[in-house]
Amino acid sequence: MKPTPDPQTPDPQTPDPQTPVLSVRGLSVRFRMRGGRHIAAVSDACFDLAAGECLALVGESGCGKSVLASALLGLLPGNAQTEGSAVLGDGTDLLTADERTLARTVRGRRIGLVPQSPAAHLTPVRTVRAQLEETLRELTGIRKPALRAAAEQAAARAAFPAGHLDRYPHELSGGLAQRAATALALIGDAPLLLADEPTTGLDRDLVERTVDELRRHTDGGRALLIITHDLAAAERIADRVAVMYAGRIVELAEADRFFGEPGPRHPYARGLLDALPERAFAPIPGMPPELGALPDGCAFAARCSRADDRCSAPPPFDGHLACHHGVRAGTEESAHA
Amino acid sequence: MLELTRITAGYDPRDPVVRDASLTIAPGESVGLLGPSGCGKSTLAKVAALLHRPDAGTVVLDGRPVRGWRHGAPRAQRTAVGVVFQQPRLSADPRLSLRELIAQPLRATGRRAEVTDRVAELAPAVGLTAELLNRRPHEVSDGQLQRACLARALVLRPRWLICDEMTAMLDASTTAALVAVVEAYRRESGAGLLAVGHDRVLLERWCDRTVGWQGISGRVATQESMSPTG
Numbered sequence: 001m002k003p004t005p006d007p008q009t010p011d012p013q014t015p016d017p018q019t020p021v022l023s024v025r026g027l028s029v030r031f032r033m034r035g036g037r038h039i040a041a042v043s044d045a046c047f048d049l050a051a052g053e054c055l056a057l058v059g060e061s062g063c064g065k066s067v068l069a070s071a072l073l074g075l076l077p078g079n080a081q082t083e084g085s086a087v088l089g090d091g092t093d094l095l096t097a098d099e100r101t102l103a104r105t106v107r108g109r110r111i112g113l114v115p116q117s118p119a120a121h122l123t124p125v126r127t128v129r130a131q132l133e134e135t136l137r138e139l140t141g142i143r144k145p146a147l148r149a150a151a152e153q154a155a156a157r158a159a160f161p162a163g164h165l166d167r168y169p170h171e172l173s174g175g176l177a178q179r180a181a182t183a184l185a186l187i188g189d190a191p192l193l194l195a196d197e198p199t200t201g202l203d204r205d206l207v208e209r210t211v212d213e214l215r216r217h218t219d220g221g222r223a224l225l226i227i228t229h230d231l232a233a234a235e236r237i238a239d240r241v242a243v244m245y246a247g248r249i250v251e252l253a254e255a256d257r258f259f260g261e262p263g264p265r266h267p268y269a270r271g272l273l274d275a276l277p278e279r280a281f282a283p284i285p286g287m288p289p290e291l292g293a294l295p296d297g298c299a300f301a302a303r304c305s306r307a308d309d310r311c312s313a314p315p316p317f318d319g320h321l322a323c324h325h326g327v328r329a330g331t332e333e334s335a336h337a
Numbered sequence: 338m339l340e341l342t343r344i345t346a347g348y349d350p351r352d353p354v355v356r357d358a359s360l361t362i363a364p365g366e367s368v369g370l371l372g373p374s375g376c377g378k379s380t381l382a383k384v385a386a387l388l389h390r391p392d393a394g395t396v397v398l399d400g401r402p403v404r405g406w407r408h409g410a411p412r413a414q415r416t417a418v419g420v421v422f423q424q425p426r427l428s429a430d431p432r433l434s435l436r437e438l439i440a441q442p443l444r445a446t447g448r449r450a451e452v453t454d455r456v457a458e459l460a461p462a463v464g465l466t467a468e469l470l471n472r473r474p475h476e477v478s479d480g481q482l483q484r485a486c487l488a489r490a491l492v493l494r495p496r497w498l499i500c501d502e503m504t505a506m507l508d509a510s511t512t513a514a515l516v517a518v519v520e521a522y523r524r525e526s527g528a529g530l531l532a533v534g535h536d537r538v539l540l541e542r543w544c545d546r547t548v549g550w551q552g553i554s555g556r557v558a559t560q561e562s563m564s565p566t567g
Binding site: 059060061062173174175200202203204205206229231271272273275276277278281282283284286287 | 373374375464478479480481505506507508509510511512513514516517535536537538539541542543
C-alpha cells in the first residue's frame with residue numbers, strides 16, 4: 001500500500017488500516033409518538049469496528065438492537081430522530097447522509113445487509129438467479145453474456161449450490177434462503193457487513209454453518225456487525241461482544257473473556273449467560289423496562305440483586321462497562337463510577 | 338397416556354412428511370422431540386395436538402381413540418390439549434388485546450364467567466402486567482406475546498401440553514422464564530408435555546427424556562433413541 005501523504009485527508013480508495021470501518025459515537029434514536037410521548041430506542045451507543053473484526057450485538061428482544069441496525073442503513077421511519085454520528089471508513093456519516101447518497105453509494109456497496117428473515121427479504125416472484133443477476137448489473141455493471149457466469153460465481157461465494165439457482169424463494173429451505181440472501185449481500189464487496197438476526201429460526205447445524213460462513217467473509221477482510229439474541233452463535237463468531245439493555249450498550253468486552261473467564265462484568269450480562277440451558281437455566285427476574293418510560297437511573301436496577309442507592313443515578317459508559325458496581329475478575333466488587 | 342401409533346401424515350398423500358411414526362407419553366411425563374428443520378416434527382406435533390388429521394395411524398388420548406380433528410374433535414378431547422407454536426405473531430389475532438387473547442379459549446367453550454379470575458391468576462404467572470394485558474400484539478415484543486400465547490395454552494388447564502419450538506425466537510432469559518412457567522404448571526397439574534425443537538441442550542435440560550426424529554419414525558423405532566431417560 002502506498003504511504004498516505006497527508007494523514008488528515010486519506011485517500012478513500014486505500015483507507016488507512018488504522019481507520020475503523022465503522023465508528024459510532026453517541027448514537028441515539030428516539031421515536032416521536034402520539035401525545036408528545038417519546039420512545040428512547042437507542043441511547044448513546046459508542047463503538048468502533050475494524051476490518052477483519054466481528055462485533056456481536058446481543059440482548060433481549062425489544063432492547064433496540066434492530067433499530068440501531070436500521071439507523072446505520074438510513075431505514076428509520078419518519079418519526080425517528082437521531083443524534084450522534086456513525087462514520088464509515090471513507091468519512092460518510094450515515095446519520096446525516098441524504099437518501100440519494102445512501103441509496104447510490106452506501107446500501108449494498110459500502111454496507112451489505114444479511115437480513116433477518118431471508119425468505120421474506122428475497123423477491124418471491126423471481127428466481128435466485130434473476131435476483132443475483134439484477135444485483136450484479138446494478139452494483140458491478142457486468143452485462144450479458146458474462147452475467148450468467150458472474151451470478152454462478154456470486155452464488156458459490158456464499159456456498160449456494162448452482163443447481164438451485166433457478167428456484168424461487170419459496171422452493172428453498174431456510175438454510176438455502178439464508179445463503180441466497182448472503183450471496184446478494186456480498187456482491188457489492190462492501191467493507192462492512194451487517195447481519196440482523198441471521199440465524200433466527202434455523203436449527204443448530206444451520207446456525208453453525210451460517211455463522212461459520214459469515215466468519216469466513218470476516219476473515220477475508222470485511223468488518224461484520226452481527227445482531228443476535230443467540231448467545232451460542234455470538235460465542236462462535238464474535239471477536240468482541242456488545243451487550244445492549246433498554247437501548248444502551250451496557251458492556252463491551254472481548255468475546256473470549258466474556259464467554260470464558262473471567263466472564264461478563266455487568267450483572268445483566270451475567271444473568272443472560274446464566275439463563276442458558278447449559279448453565280444455570282435461570283431467568284433474570286422481571287422484564288425489561290418500557291423504552292417509552294425509562295427510569296432516571298440505571299435501567300436494570302429494578303431487576304438487579306446488587307442494586308443500591310448509587311443506581312438511582314445513570315451509570316456512565318466508560319468504553320467497557322456501564323454499571324456502578326460491575327464484577328471484576330478476582331474481586332467481588334470494584335468501585336466503578 | 339398420549340399414544341401416537343404408526344402415524345403417517347403430511348400435505349400430499351403421495352408424499353407424506355411423517356411416515357410410520359410412533360410415540361407414547363405417560364401422564365406427567367415430559368418428552369423432548371429433537372429433529373432438524375423440515376423433518377416433519379411440527380406436523381407430528383400438530384397431529385398430537387389434534388390439529389392435523391393423519392393419513393394413517395391412530396392417536397389415543399387418555400384411553401379414548403381420537404376420531405375427529407380440529408373443530409371436529411369432541412370438546413372434551415380438544416380442551417385436554419394446550420398448544421404453543423414457534424411464531425407468536427402468526428398465532429395471535431392482531432385485533433385482540435393480550436387479555437382477550439388469553440381469555441379466548443374460555444369464551445369459545447362458554448366459560449366466560451371464569452375469565453376475570455383465570456386471567457388475573459395467569460398473567461402474573463407468565464410475567465405480564467395489567468398494562469401489557471391491555472395492549473395488542475403489535476404493541477408488544479415477541480417475548481411478551483409468546484408469554485401471552487403460553488397463558489392462552491394454559492387457560493383451560495390442559496392435561497397435555499404441546500410446545501412446538503416455543504422458544505426458538507426468544508432470548509436466553511425469556512426462554513428460561515417460559516420453560517419455568519411450563520414446569521411450574523406441570524408440577525401443580527400433573528400435565529404431560531411434548532416439547533418439539535432442534536436445540537438438544539435445551540430439550541435435554543428441560544425434559545425427562547429426549548427422543549430423536551430417527552428414533553420414532555419409520556421402521557427403526559426405539560433403537561435410535563438419542564438419550565436415556567434422565
